């Protein structure tokens with residue numbers, strides 16, 4: 001019997017515990033799934049951010065801590081966590097992000113906001129360029145960035161993907177390393193942020209970097225709030241250098257009611273809904289990784305602590 005500690009709040013427990021049990025069964029794992037943090041015999045911890053579970057020292061039998069979230073910035077620096085940590089990569093999460101990013105890119109590309117907000121009786125025809133004339137840069141070429149890049153490339157957008165290490169993505173221009181960031185920004189009519197939050201990526205988009213965007217650029221951030229220096233972005237929006245920012249993630253969530261983003265005419269706020277973890281597919285990805293650990297195979301989506309993602 002494999003003991004799985006699931007660090008879930010009530011609602012998550014209700015949603016996931018049965019599904020997780022079924023997914024384990026499908027992998028041939030007979031599991032005892034518990035919320036009891038005193039079960040130091042847990043062989044796996046399925047981790048949802050939870051203030052109750054901050055000390056991982058007791059779990060000496062634990063083969064892996066499997067995050068239910070793609071972003072692991074809240075747990076990766078925990079010094080008591082010496083067990084292997086895996087982040088979530090799952091087809092449902094990826095597809096959700098592809099749909100959200102593609103939708104937002106098309107919205108800005110087609111200038112739909114003007115018609116949605118109304119033109120007050122004016123018959124105002126604005127013909128957008130074709131997608132082939134609208135370069136998109138995606139910062140991050142991982143599970144989500146690469147999938148979004150493929151979707152946008154299929155729609156005809158010239159996409160550049162920027163990452164830390166060189167990538168080879170079919171039909172997509174890729175660049176890597178800090179030394180190539182400014183050039184990736186210079187051509188970005190639409191900039192999509194799909195980076196993890198690490199020491200290196202915090203405030204990556206500051207005054208100096210944002211100034212490299214072409215005038216009138218659009219920013220779409222479903223990555224993490226602190227990737228952007230808020231004051232720098234607000235200043236760039238005020239001058240019109242950045243035409244519009246669609247922000248799904250923030251330094252403080254929920255975004256405080258008094259934050260200027262709520263009322264800025266060139267900001268769209270969405271409440272961290274770009275892509276939710278989809279229970280049905282997520283439990284399968286997690287159970288499959290447990291199966292690998294039990295069979296002595298290398299874990300998938302292992303987080304590198306030194307890199308922070």
Ligand code: NDP
Nearest residue numbers: 070071140141142143144163164165196200222223274275
């Ligand atoms: P991955 O780890 O698969 O990809 C991360 C990408 O970022 C990689 O290409 C990596 O480069 C690149 N990167 C990391 N650090 C740097 C750096 N210093 N310089 C350049 N590139 C860097 O992550 P995912 O694609 O799965 O997820 C990305 C992020 O999306 C998550 O961390 C999370 O913050 C966010 N997210 C948001 C959601 C929402 O609803 N808003 C939902 C799910 C995720 P390399 O490939 O070379 O390692």
